[in-house]
Amino acid sequence: MPDLMSENHIGPLISSFLVDGVGTLGFVALSGVALLARVRKRAEARAAEATFDGEKPLVAGEAVLFGKVERAEGSDTTVRVEVDQEGEESESSGVWSHKWTEKKRRVFVAPFYLRLASGDRVRIEPRDDVFLVDEMDGLVRVDLKARIRYAELTPGERVYAAGVLSRAPDPEAQPAAGYRTGGEGYVLRPPRSGRMLLSSQPLGERFHERARFHGRWAMWIALTALAFHIMFLGYHIRRWAGTDTTATIRKLDHYVTESDDTITHHYRVWLSTRDELVVNDEVEEEDFAWMHEGQILPVRLVEGQLASNTTIGGHLTVHHLAWSVVPLLLGAWLIYRVRERSTRPWYEREVVDEGKGKLEETLEAEKKRSRPPQT
Template sequence: MNPDQLVFLDRLDGPWTALLVYGVGGLLLCAHLAFALHRWLTHRRAAAQARLDESRPPKLTPGFTSLCGVVETDDERPAIRLTLWEEGMEWQHRGSWRHRWKERSRELETRPFTLLLPTGERIRVLLDERVIYVDALQIRLFTGTERERSAELSAGQQVRVDGVLLWNRSGRRTEGVYRGGTAPTSMVLRGGRTESLLIAVGGLSAGHEAWARWYGRAASLLGLTLALVQGVAYRSYHALQIAGVVVSADIVGQQVYTTASRHGGRVHYRLHARMQDEAGRAYGLSDEVPKPLWEEATRRTGALKSVPFLVVPSSPEIHQVGTRPALPRGPGLLGHAAALAALGTFWWLRRQATPWYEQRRVVERGSGSLTSSVLAQEAAQSVRRASATGPSASSQAPTVGSGSG
């Protein structure tokens, strides 16, 4: 009787198993780990570059540039006002509340403003509907299942503006478009044909640093999952695939036992065998087998005397009945579940960590009810307002960093 022609209940075999082991648990996990490491390194470099750009003197040469300064508006109205209207939903799951806020619509109002540079020069900033605005959203209205949040760019705020610096087409200095001080230069900062104008309150370094920390933790967890899945759950499968040798082992005993299951109980049939290596050392082998093979081995007339085992010579404790390597069901299912859970969790947490200004349509999920989420955000707003009234409030605005994940 050929053991490879029988169905082993405690094993995972076939092309689907190889796909999960080498595809999902191998290549896909490695690809995610490489992606996380790449993004971690990219955001670390971007944070360092952002700090450098925001600390060095501005270069007023035509072309794409980054300028930092203080906002000066033409009147009392803000240069940018962004309003989001969101609808909420809450539900109970296993005794705890969950909620979701989803953007219903938004409105963006923009007006040109002047950017006062640290050198005292003023640059006119021209905005359009493509502007990318990076700031903290403040809750303005909450009605139970709906809320309104907004962000405003007002005079006195410290910002970083990334765009294309151009000479003013009129060739004249833009007099009378600011409140006090020296007239702006004949240069304007605006978005390019392919690059949108980006305005970040407080700069971009904090956002890149936050993403670098997130991807660093994600890479650590993905690397740990990869090591556990491949080095523990799939260890015997890899060893048998690489170094497994088929030997004929003499059957020396049989065993039958029952374990409890959801359907009452499961009967297990196990064979005990013995083999000798080339040096004459004897090793005991044992494995669970299908009932037909066990019956063939226990039959009095024409009983099966030996059975093929796949053994790793350097580690005889790694073995199984048959000639083709298979994955033990218990560790295999745990490994598959861990790999799939790690991949799903990575993208779910990444979606949760993505700030509103990097989302096409803002969606926020979390624990607690809708009311508790609003109260938590209002508490965070109070902390930001308190910090903004400190000694350094004149030079710093509430900082919400950017940097695409």
């Protein structure tokens, strides 16, 4: 009798582990990871935004500039990142789909200028390790299974540039008095131990977007945990509104139900408490076999309108379907991690695009809208 439990229930220790350990602490920890990531990204956004001061005069040292892109004389580019993609197609149940996967990435850089709001014209000299934050909206369809996607800074585009500013020779600067050759001007170069940042977005925007992503997932994780606890609300009702007591068997009822050619045996026990409250519960067949009317059994009693949550046995237990919380938590963690990676912007991940239909069906349409890099 110490192990007496309702039908399909599991022991009190495992019940607490599933509901309190996995269903509560596990989801709280996962939601906490998402919230911490949100806090970190918001802090990075504030730090990035604090680096820019549009009113600050040009002085040597670390600097963040904002201005309009102008090409250098005789140059046909500024900064361009090209991604070679290879296409493949597959069929499932008569439905075709295709995927483009990044195979190679190239960076083309050339000195260019930023025209600041003050009227100053600053020469920008990036390296090929430049960190470009821009829309990858360029496309060149090469053939059936090859295409190029690219991002490029174009003349007239307004961008932020972060690097180290210094006075240096500038071939397009106005020559100083008494000199026939070009003079000096302000030149922005990458830091010695870092990368130059060129961004067409506000400096904090990419961090704000990731902060919003982690915030949304913290909410979804919390809602998933809430849904689990609602499904097993009876466990919490027995915990907070139930009491351990005894009741007397008044009736033993064995009946059968059928559905979809499945026969199910039910073993229901009707009991009454010392206060003459009548409750009932189902038990396993092996327990039902030794029970008889008039017998006294331990129960976890819930009174009033919630009496249907009463269970036979002297322990707090939950239905074995609570095991579902384990794959539920692991699934939430896995989907969160996969989405965190797959939704990163192109400059922080491998560029993979998917679509419906065969590659041949997209060939002509993509060739028509192909926009080769500006020259």
